[in-house]
Amino acid sequence: MTLKIVKTDNINLSSIQFFLLCIIPFSLVFSIFVADFFVVLICFLFIAKNIMEKKNYFGGAFFKIFFIFWVYISVRSLFSEDVYFSLKSSLTFIRFGIFALAIKFLIEENPKRIYFLFIILAFFLPIVAADGILQFFTGKNIFGYGVSSLQGRLGGFFDQELIIGSYVARMTPIMIGTYFYCKYLKLISQKWDYCLLLIIIFLFFLVLLSGERVSSVYYIFSIIFLFLFSNITRFKKIVTFFFVILLVVFLFTKSEVVKQRLLINTASQIGILNKNNPTYIFSIEHHNHILSAYQIFKENILFGSGVKMFRKICDKRYKFNEHSCTTHPHNLIMQFLSETGILGLLFYILTLFYVLFKMLKIFKLKIFNKIKDFHRCQFFFLTALLIALFPILPSGSFFNNWIGIVSFLPAALYLGTAMKRN
Numbered sequence: 001m002t003l004k005i006v007k008t009d010n011i012n013l014s015s016i017q018f019f020l021l022c023i024i025p026f027s028l029v030f031s032i033f034v035a036d037f038f039v040v041l042i043c044f045l046f047i048a049k050n051i052m053e054k055k056n057y058f059g060g061a062f063f064k065i066f067f068i069f070w071v072y073i074s075v076r077s078l079f080s081e082d083v084y085f086s087l088k089s090s091l092t093f094i095r096f097g098i099f100a101l102a103i104k105f106l107i108e109e110n111p112k113r114i115y116f117l118f119i120i121l122a123f124f125l126p127i128v129a130a131d132g133i134l135q136f137f138t139g140k141n142i143f144g145y146g147v148s149s150l151q152g153r154l155g156g157f158f159d160q161e162l163i164i165g166s167y168v169a170r171m172t173p174i175m176i177g178t179y180f181y182c183k184y185l186k187l188i189s190q191k192w193d194y195c196l197l198l199i200i201i202f203l204f205f206l207v208l209l210s211g212e213r214v215s216s217v218y219y220i221f222s223i224i225f226l227f228l229f230s231n232i233t234r235f236k237k238i239v240t241f242f243f244v245i246l247l248v249v250f251l252f253t254k255s256e257v258v259k260q261r262l263l264i265n266t267a268s269q270i271g272i273l274n275k276n277n278p279t280y281i282f283s284i285e286h287h288n289h290i291l292s293a294y295q296i297f298k299e300n301i302l303f304g305s306g307v308k309m310f311r312k313i314c315d316k317r318y319k320f321n322e323h324s325c326t327t328h329p330h331n332l333i334m335q336f337l338s339e340t341g342i343l344g345l346l347f348y349i350l351t352l353f354y355v356l357f358k359m360l361k362i363f364k365l366k367i368f369n370k371i372k373d374f375h376r377c378q379f380f381f382l383t384a385l386l387i388a389l390f391p392i393l394p395s396g397s398f399f400n401n402w403i404g405i406v407s408f409l410p411a412a413l414y415l416g417t418a419m420k421r422n
Contacts, residue, residue, distance in 0.1 A: 013045050013048060013049045013052075014049070014106055014110075016045060017042045017045050017046065017102055017106055018106050018113055018116075020038040020042050020045075021038075021042065021103060021106070022116060022117065022120055024038055024409070025120055025121060025124055025171065026124065028402065028405060029157045029158065029167065030157060032401060032402050035401075035402070035405055036401045036405070039095055039096070039099045039405060040095055042099055042102050042103075043095050043098040043102060045102070046098060046101065046102035046105070047098070057101060057105055058101065060101075062097075062100070062101070062104075062411075062415060063097055063101050066097035066100075067094075069344075069347045070090070070093055070094050070097060072340070072343065072344065072347075073090040073306075073307050073340060073344065074087065074090045074091050074093075076090070076303050076304065076340065076341075076344075077090040077091070077306045077307055079303075079306070080305060080306025080307075080309050081306070081309060081312060081313065082306075082309065082312050085308065085312065086306040086307050086308055086309050089308045089399050090306075090307040090308075090399070093307075093399060093404070096404045096405075096407075096408040097408075099405075099408055099412065100408045100409075100412035100415065101412070102412075103413065104415040104416040106416065107412075107413065107416025107417060108416055108419060111181075111416075111417070112185065112187065114181045114185070114417070115182050115185075115187045117178045118175065118178035118179050118181075118182050118188075121171060121174065121175035121178065122175060122179070122196075122199060125168060125171060125172065125175060125199070125203055126202055126203065128156060128157060128164065128167065128168060128206075129168060129202055129203050129205070129206035131157055132154045132155075132156035132157075132164050132210060133205065133209060135147055135155070135156055136154055141155075141156050141157065143157070143159075145159045148162055153210065153211040153212070153261070154206075154209060154210045154211065162210075162212070163212075163402075164210050164212075165206070165207045165210030165211070165212030165215035165216065166212060166214075166215045166396075167406075168203050168206060168207055168210075168215070168219070169207055169212075169215040169222070169387065170218070170384060170387055170388070170406045171384075171406070172200065172203055172222050173221075173222045173225075173380045173381070173383040173387065173410070174380070174381065174384050174409065174410050174413065175199075176196070176200075176222065176226060176380040176383075177376075177378070177380035177381040177383075177384065177410070177413060177414075177417075178377075178413070179196055179377075180374075180376040180377035181373070181374070181377035183373040184372065184373035184374045184377055190231065193230060193232050194232070194236075196226075196230075197226075197230070197240060200222070200223060200226060201240070201243070201244065201247070203219070204219055204223060204244065204247070205247060205251075207219045208247075208248065208251050208258060209255075209258060211258065211261035211262065213261070213262055213266055214393045214394055216262060217393060218387045218390070221383060221386075221387070222380075222383060223244065225379065225380065225383055227240070227241065229366065229371065229376045229379060229380075282393075282394055284323050285326075285330075286330055286331070286394055288320070288321060288323035288324045289324070289325075289329045289330050289334070290329060290331055290334050292310075292314045292318040292319075292320070292324045292325060292329070293310060293314075293329035293331070293335065293338040294334065294337075295317075296310060296314065296318065296338040296339075297334070297337040297338045297341070299313075300341055301341060301342060302341045302342055302343060303340070303341040303343060303344075304337065304338055304339045304341035304344055305338060305339055307339055307340070307399050308328070308339065308397075309339055310327075310328050310329055310335065310338050310339055311325065311326065311327045311328065314326075327397065328396075328397035328400075330394045330395060331395060332348065332391055332395045332398055333348075333391050335395075335397065335398055336348045336398070351389060352386075352389045352391065355382050355385050355386050355389060356386070358378070358382055359379060359382050359383070359386070362375045362376075362379045362382075374417075378414060378417065378418070381410045381411075381413050381414035381417070382410075382414060384409075384410035385407070385410050385411055388403070388406065388410070389407075
């Protein structure tokens with residue numbers, strides 16, 4: 001495996017921003033406050049650079065559309081039932097648009113910076129996975145954090161925040177995208193294909209052990225797309241595919257925790273194990289969250305109730321049972337409908353359609369054997385975006401700071417690598 005020594009520019013505002021960006025994958029694991037602080041700092045440095053260089057970096061289509069959405073949700077918060085509670089989330093949401101724009105220009109300014117992101121993710125994600133696997137087999141991770149009492153789920157470095165599978169599933173397509181961009185720039189050799197494949201399989205092992213069902217589905221997306229788009233020979237793809245199948249079968253037969261969480265509990269919560277029980281959308285909890293969100297949506301079909309107002313209004317008027325209310329509806333479509341109305345949902349749908357349209361265009365190149373590493377890179381950044389926007393499965397809150405960072409990072413990298421280079 002050959003890695004090239006890559007030189008970047010001298011220390012300046014851009015270098016500081018990129019250094020902060022490189023720390024974000026670590027801080028997303030160990031401190032969301034630090035990660036969010038670095039995002040804000042990158043934004044301020046980007047604005048300072050914009051002023052010092054007397055250039056307008058905010059004129060592109062991406063930021064104009066984002067800005068309109070931000071103005072809309074901020075104005076809607078001014079008319080919500082709890083103005084301060086809603087406005088503090090909608091008003092500060094602007095940081096994600098500026099963050100994405102800052103990273104876009106960092107990559108355009110020096111494309112070789114992507115190389116360092118790939119190296120960080122390629123080494124850090126297996127460390128996160130190894131710690132989670134250690135916790136599964138020994139009961140504790142290297143910091144002494146124990147397995148969660150909630151159906152034996154893993155937290156790893158996240159401790160009681162049971163999102164280790166989500167972190168790996170969301171960051172993996174970003175890692176793959178940076179890998180293909182490095183290949184496009186000829187910064188790494190072809191031999192890394194096999195190393196990447198080993199990393200992907202190892203991370204998949206962790207995602208399954210984590211017991212996170214949605215994350216497992218998302219990770220399978222990455223595996224399927226990697227099989228379709230990688231340059232590995234067909235024979236080795238088939239061997240790898242059967243190895244992955246054997247791994248899944250082994251886990252389901254040897255681990256009652258994994259089998260119970262991913263198969264039995266899922267079937268039970270949906271209601272298909274007992275014909276006498278009603279059928280639910282994912283689970284009784286998710287089903288009731290969606291029903292409550294729909295009731296809130298009907299109060300103001302056009303504009304919704306305001307960002308993060310689901311929890312407030314649900315507790316006030318739609319707490320029909322113990323499962324009705326929570327912090328957010330756990331479904332992106334219902335969150336946009338209940339909190340931003342049809343107008344807010346239009347922004348979401350248009351973005352989702354754009355992502356799917358671009359992915360289909362790259363699929364077409366694959367069918368006609370015209371695909372290059374540049375297109376593969378773009379496809380996996382779009383895959384990470386699709387995961388962030390996936391409309392069907394249960395989801396986190398779109399306006400959550402952790403979700404915001406892992407959602408806008410691939411958007412930034414997609415925009416930053418959109419320009420073909422000789």
